[in-house]
Amino acid sequence: MNEILTQEKSIYIQIKEMIENDILRDILLEEERVPSTNELAKLYSINPATAAKGINLLAAEGILQKKRGIGMFVAQGAREKITAKRKKNFYDDYIKSLLAEAGSLGITKRELIEMIESSEEGGR
């Protein structure tokens, strides 16, 4: 969660994605408490309302769960939800721009597939 905020995306979206990343990486476990809006605001020097927006979006998607009086917790099954969501958006988020860039460089689909097949699993 200690990444730096960039200008590329809305702050509340970055907060949301950071929490999702941490859940995927097992830095935040299911049923564990998530930093509060105020803690996040303090950490990133941002307005609490902005942090709250990110948290609320996650709650709306069922990734976080509010426990009255205590705070926000990682919901059960959050990991699966995030993975499924990201898989669904994978094409938009990554493939589209990949194809556009390849197109402007004159790399054919064939060549792309060859590149993918000859690379290591996980892309390392």
Add this chain to the structure above:
Amino acid sequence: MSKLVGKGITKTYGGKDVLHSVDLELESGKIYGMIGRNGAGKTTLLSILTAQNPATKGSVTLDGEPVWENPAALKHLCFSRELAQVSGNNVNTMKVKEYLRIAATFLPNWDKEMADRLIREFDLDVKKRIGKLSKGMMSMVTVLTALASKADFTFLDEPTSGLDVVAREKFYKILLEEYEQTGRTFIVSTHIIEEAADVFEEVVVLDKGSILLKENTQELLERSFHVSGRAEEVEAAVSGLRLYHEERIGRSRGVTVLLEPGEKIRDGYDVSVQRLSLQKVFLALCGEEA
């Protein structure tokens, strides 16, 4: 929820209008940023909103009650000015101690403990005359007064102007901490825009005496884009949209657009669409016409 409402505020100095019929509504519980160039009228507007100077025309009310010369309304307000050295007379001969004593006497919610704590934290020499303080220390006095006033609506005029970047970061942290603990309304005018952007829930842009926009910061940034690429492609992608701040080099062209509800940048053209920082949006709106 409290509201501070300015209606039709006009201010004339020596025959010239410095503020043109400004309407502004400020709700309690938010951190507002007021950004504008030097001379845009920020300080004037803030001093009128806090009843320190009279408007030539227009009114300012707090929950319906006029604020001018009204102690009942004034006790909810605090305007912490930029104590510039330029001032000439007035504050400069006063010792910090005395200034703070006056603040404690007249600001009904003054938190002496907080003031003392901040004096220690900022390492402020209260025996020094205000005119002899360094720029940074002067800003500290502004910040200290604003925070310890514990006023419901606290206005800070260029609080970071004398502070180095480390001190500025500290200021934002202190401000957010106080906001978190008390939910007070803060209105901060600044022209160091970028750092402050994340702290402001809403931003008010003042240009040449008029308010250009007042909007939730994140929402503003989500509808502002820089479109660039080959001139014809850009032209087609943004046709029909209001354009700001154009740049041209050779065959390429770059423009800034602020999308109104329902508008969008046309798909399918070979253009780069990038998001903008608040500073860049401000420059596009208020920068000189190239």
Add this chain to the structure above:
Amino acid sequence: MGMGNVKYWGRMWLEYMGAVMGIALALMLFFAGGRVIYPGDGINGIWKTICVFYPAYLVLSAFFIFSIGTISSFQTYLPVLVSLNATRRESVWGILGYNAGGVMAITAVIALFWMMPSSEVGNVTELLLLISGILLMFSGASVLMGAVVGRLGKKGVIIFIIFCAVFGGIFGGMAAITAQKPGDFLLDFLMNFQPLWAFILGIGVYVLAGAAAMMLVRKMEVRV
């Protein structure tokens, strides 16, 4: 809110009174030290001397301290107070208050000295009325000038100087006409002025000046 005002200006009143009495003492010792009007009376004589001189120096230093203090109250302190949420109205009341309070206090102190059995000053009531009348007029003038300077800034200072020059000129002119030295003329003038009238005139001038100051300050720009 009202209490803050009273606290602040009350404190200023105390400070100014202290300054006036202290400076009057210093002036007396410096200028009149050693001069005893009633020689041969020993300690009593010295005391009687003090009863005559000290009040005079009190009035002199009051002119000095309160006028400068009032003008700087309008020019320096009032704007700062307003910038920290005092209202203009209550600030002007505060200034009028400490001036009036000052006149009363000084008159009272003088009365104290003169009413002592060992004092040989006669016509105490008349003199007191005269003195307080003059002090009030002078305060009124200071208040007015303070408000003018506060409202008009540098232009106000020029107006003030012109006013003093004109006033001095009229006075000098009148002195010349009656072929007297200005100092004697002043004394003559004061001696012949009906004390009760002086007092009433003083109050009138003070009230008018106060009202004018209120009006001037209403629209004063505070830029601190």
